[in-house]
Amino acid sequence: MTNHWDNYHRHWKLLEAPLRPTPETVSIFERELDPAEADVLLLGVTPELADLGRTMLAVDGSAAMVRGIWPGDSARRRAIVGNWLNLPLSRASVDAVIGDGCLTVVDSARVRHGLLGELARVLKPGGQAAIRVFAGPESFEDLPGIKAQALAGEIGNFHALKWRMAMACATNDRDRAIKVQAIRDTFDKTFPDRAALAAATGWSMASINTIDVYAGSDTTYCFATLAMLVDEARGWFGEMRVVPSGSYPLAERCPLLVLQSPRNQG
Structure with missing residues (x-):
């Protein structure tokens, strides 16, 4: 790691x-x-x-x-x-x-x-x-809802999507923590076809692929x-x-x- x-x-x-x-x-x-x-x-x-x-x-x-x-x-x-x-x-x-x-x-x-x-x-x-x-929001969002909004063009850019997914998957305690590797894993499970996400949103593949900097990282974020x-x-x-x-x-x-x-x- x-x-x-x-x-x-x-x-x-x-x-x-x-x-x-x-x-x-x-x-x-x-x-x-x-x-x-x-x-x-x-x-x-x-x-x-x-x-x-x-x-x-x-x-x-x-x-x-x-x-x-x-x-x-x-x-x-x-x-x-x-x-x-x-x-x-x-x-x-x-x-x-x-x-x-x-x-x-x-x-x-x-x-x-x-x-x-x-x-x-x-x-x-x-x-x-x-x-x-x-x-992070007071109430946790659900990933299917976030995915639907992204594919409908209702999320401003890839980094806003990434943060919303991270916040949705953080721990339900005072830490509100999530491993950045888990952010990437969750993204890949939710959007297995990155090209389809790019086509639906107009976001560049270069922007979407910035998620890969989290691969193999042992860093934790808190929201x-x-x-x-x-x-x-x-x-x-x-x-x-x-x-x-x-x-x-x-x-x-x-x-x-x-x-x-x-x-x-x-």
Whole structure:
């Protein structure tokens, strides 16, 4: 088994929203955080977000992702390989934290809790975090219904379909976890004829075949509900708000969770 992140960067240009932030979403990050004069921590190396902040430190667990998609270091931004659960930053050292899907690419509610705690630790009092989440629905969808909608042309793109299938098959507990290998297996069982799916939807085979990056991966994703995520964040942060992140396919399940660090922390 492998960590699929070492190959994920090769598919980056084929990915679309909701997996990547749109220009509209980037502008919403900017509006909510007003990061122009902020020292920013970015979780991951999402290139669309690399220009936010007065300074930016991006931390990613995969050296291949840093090499493959980071647009390059400069006088005011740099990317390093590191562990989100043990950030190489001192307490109360950044003005803002930005994350795109970071609460999904962890394997349990326990790890989400640890990650939120690290963000609370490194944020300055009064600082803010803006995390775009991939929130599973409160009620699980059924795969036949998702398949019918896809073949009827009612799902915006392949990546929205993939996320809906993943959310439908996640565990029914606080983890809401699923192995990415299982996402691919479920897709192949539901749509054994990829050419027929492409013909029905107009999606390219190249886009559909990005599912194969999950083959042989031992990575787990989590699709907690928005209510779960808000409840978990309450343990670490003061005020919080849920902000729509745009108008792309599945955007209704991908809001920004904007978290305010208590001014009297510590």
